[in-house]
Amino acid sequence: MGCSGCRVRFNFAKALSKVSVFFTMVLIFTYLFYCLTGLCDSAPRASYSQPPVDYDILDGHRRILDDLREPARLLPGGAPPQRNRTGSADAAQVDAPKGGVQSGGIPVSNTFGTKRFPQAIIIGVKKGGTRALLEFLRIHPDVRAVGAEPHFFDRFYDKGLEWYRNLMPRTLDGQITMEKTPSYFVTKEAPSRVCTMNCQTKLIVVVRDPVTRAISDYTQTLSKNPALPSFQSLALKNSSTGLIDTSWSAVRIGLYAKHLENWLQYFPLSHFLFVSGERLVSDPAGEMGRVQDFLGLKRVVSDKHFYFNETKGFPCLKKPEGSSRPRCLGKSKGRPHPQIPSEILQRLRDFYKPFNHRFYQMTGLDFGWD
Numbered sequence: 001m002g003c004s005g006c007r008v009r010f011n012f013a014k015a016l017s018k019v020s021v022f023f024t025m026v027l028i029f030t031y032l033f034y035c036l037t038g039l040c041d042s043a044p045r046a047s048y049s050q051p052p053v054d055y056d057i058l059d060g061h062r063r064i065l066d067d068l069r070e071p072a073r074l075l076p077g078g079a080p081p082q083r084n085r086t087g088s089a090d091a092a093q094v095d096a097p098k099g100g101v102q103s104g105g106i107p108v109s110n111t112f113g114t115k116r117f118p119q120a121i122i123i124g125v126k127k128g129g130t131r132a133l134l135e136f137l138r139i140h141p142d143v144r145a146v147g148a149e150p151h152f153f154d155r156f157y158d159k160g161l162e163w164y165r166n167l168m169p170r171t172l173d174g175q176i177t178m179e180k181t182p183s184y185f186v187t188k189e190a191p192s193r194v195c196t197m198n199c200q201t202k203l204i205v206v207v208r209d210p211v212t213r214a215i216s217d218y219t220q221t222l223s224k225n226p227a228l229p230s231f232q233s234l235a236l237k238n239s240s241t242g243l244i245d246t247s248w249s250a251v252r253i254g255l256y257a258k259h260l261e262n263w264l265q266y267f268p269l270s271h272f273l274f275v276s277g278e279r280l281v282s283d284p285a286g287e288m289g290r291v292q293d294f295l296g297l298k299r300v301v302s303d304k305h306f307y308f309n310e311t312k313g314f315p316c317l318k319k320p321e322g323s324s325r326p327r328c329l330g331k332s333k334g335r336p337h338p339q340i341p342s343e344i345l346q347r348l349r350d351f352y353k354p355f356n357h358r359f360y361q362m363t364g365l366d367f368g369w370d
């Protein structure tokens with residue numbers, strides 16, 4: 001009796017261990033399948049069904065964190081700390097590399113993709129519509145992009161190229177790695193640094209009427225600092241002469257011809273694509289067609305992806321099948337601008353006119369701002 005009880009217990013334990021092995025195998029296979037479909041490393045595939053992430057705000061938080069953080073320290077395995085899986089700043093997760101990290105410029109790779117330097121960068125301009133462009137591009141299955149702005153070629157260059165590459169999402173063969181940091185366009189050292197990484201990098205510049213851009217820039221600063229002096233007092237050197245203050249960054253960034261000259265010392269014009277910030281709003285699909293051609297991508301992003309959201313006053317991404325919500329950019333994109341006196345606007349238009357014309361000549365494109 002006692003012995004048969006032992007046998008029953010023994011058989012039960014055996015069955016239990018078989019069942020647990022079976023479930024462990026199921027779990028492993030499910031995980032492997034999930035990874036092989038590219039999901040375990042890539043929530044970022046900015047599935048446009050996700051709720052909007054306001055990267056402006058996230059970038060702001062990250063900048064504060066970066067200021068507080070010590071300089072990049074190496075993890076025990078020798079790899080610099082990484083951003084979260086999406087490459088965005090929306091989680092403070094530090095994600096150790098899964099595959100072998102090698103030094104000396106060899107791509108960091110594992111079974112499910114490789115972290116590569118970006119082949120294309122949106123280098124500017126601030127308040128031009130760079131976030132809209134990146135989010136629209138991320139719909140494309142062959143584009144993988146860092147969510148937040150890495151600021152490598154302006155602020156964090158001393159962290160080194162391997163640090164930069166580790167921020168990148170993993171890509172499979174045929175996919176393009178991208179990032180956007182609008183301040184690169186106006187950073188003197190950025191062109192030579194990008195060229196040091198790769199002189200074949202494709203460069204995208206989203207440009208917008210420099211007067212509207214300056215007001216947009218001012219609006220953003222005002223939203224963070226309501227005690228900011230008026231736009232006109234910052235734009236003019238002094239009210240009696242009416243001279244424009246070019247030392248104010250909101251004005252200086254709009255001198256597109258000047259900044260482009262700096263870039264052309266390192267990259268030929270054929271490496272640039274100039275996207276109209278205005279057309280990105282009025283005809284997003286048309287502008288995205290040009291961008292996809294420039295990047296050598298199949299035209300996947302098209303007018304079927306967009307609709308004009310009357311409340312937002314901007315194009316938004318349509319909800320994909322199976323998702324409950326469409327997707328507009330966050331609150332910091334498409335803010336109402338303060339009213340600026342018309343004589344100040346006219347002074348600014350007169351001021352920018354020669355620079356705009358020079359820019360049209362350099363690019364061979366008339367953006368119609370004058």
Ligand SMILES: Nc1ncnc2c1ncn2[C@@H]1O[C@H](COP(=O)(O)OS(=O)(=O)O)[C@@H](OP(=O)(O)O)[C@H]1O
Binds near residue numbers: 131315
């Ligand atoms: N689809 C869509 N939705 C919302 N906003 C859009 C869109 N397309 C372009 N824009 C314009 O993008 C402007 C912000 O530009 P950036 O994304 O380059 O700003 S930033 O430099 O990253 O802060 C932002 O500027 P403001 O209108 O001044 O907020 C918008 O005019």
